[in-house]
Amino acid sequence: MIAFIDEHRDRFGVEAICRTLSATACGFITSRAYRAAKTRPTSARALRDAILIEELRRIHAENYGVYGVRKMHHAMVRAGWQIGRDQVARLMRAAGLQGVRRGRKPITTRPAGEPDTRPDLVERRFAAERPHQLWVADITYVRILTGFCYVAFITDVFTRRIVGWAVSAILHTQGLPLLALEHALLSTGASRGRQGLVHHSDRGAQGGFNRSSQHPLGITGGMGDGKQGLGEEDQ
Structure with missing residues (x-):
């Protein structure tokens, strides 16, 4: 007053x-x-x-x-x-002071548009008795000064070690997950006929994780021996 x-x-x-x-x-x-x-x-x-x-x-x-x-x-x-x-x-x-509000978080997992009929080889039992028996994969984002970068990574369930990863400035739904899988195969030697290896990911619509885990072996060549070692699952 x-x-x-x-x-x-x-x-x-x-x-x-x-x-x-x-x-x-x-x-x-x-x-x-x-x-x-x-x-x-x-x-x-x-x-x-x-x-x-x-x-x-x-x-x-x-x-x-x-x-x-x-x-x-x-x-x-x-x-x-x-x-x-x-x-x-x-x-x-x-x-008159205020902070900067963060923008909307990017969506890295979207439900697939059609049902996935491939079998679930893991059945929610995320346990392994030896290295390179079960790999689990996911995509996340990292906030940087210019916005976001996206990281696809693959973790060995037994050792809890990240065996493969790939980074991109944009969310390549086809290439990024497959690059991470190729990196894991090369860095661990799993492409040389390792038996009983299952690659498990979520049921999102990201193209790389929604295709057969054997697919990148046919693209790159030179890793054909690894086809028999990978389970036919990519969920």
């Missing part, structure tokens, strides 16, 4: 504004109370808020203006300030 009177006092006068406000539901203030409020010394809370706002602006600028309330609260505590998260939120609103 004091700020409202300050804004319009030169046009309407303090007494006229106070009389008008007293007749409304906005509240009641007399001209004497207004002048007393203007001469009252600044409260300790207001002084502390002013200091904290300057510190918030400094830390926010040092972190490229991307920190929100949670990270700003942690940063203020690390700097030695005793301040609560709600207070940080209030002061950031007063200072």
Whole structure:
């Protein structure tokens, strides 16, 4: 209310504004109370808020203006300030500071448009008795400065080791999973006739994982011996 009177006092006068406000539901203030409020010394809370706002602006600028309330609260505590998260939120609103919201996460798995009739050789039993008996595959994304990059990787269930991977700036639904499988075959020597190896992935519509796991062997050539070692599953 004091700020409202300050804004319009030169046009309407303090007494006229106070009389008008007293007749409304906005509240009641007399001209004497207004002048007393203007001469009252600044409260300790207001002084502390002013200091904290300057510190918030400094830390926010040092972190490229991307920190929100949670990270700003942690940063203020690390700097030695005793301040609560709600207070940080209030002061950031007063200072016009806000963090950068992350965009929508990319979708890396989409349901296939038609049912998959191939058998499930794993049947949700993700266990192996030796290396190179069961490989599981997936696609994920990694946030980078320019957006996202996508990673297809294959993990050996027994050793928990990533045996093959491939990275791309865009989600190649056909090539990326197959590149990861080819890398796994080459890096482990599984292309040289390893028996009983099952390559398992989800039922998404990503093309590479929705095709036979034997398919890349026919494309690249030189790995034909590995056909007999791979299970006929790619889910």
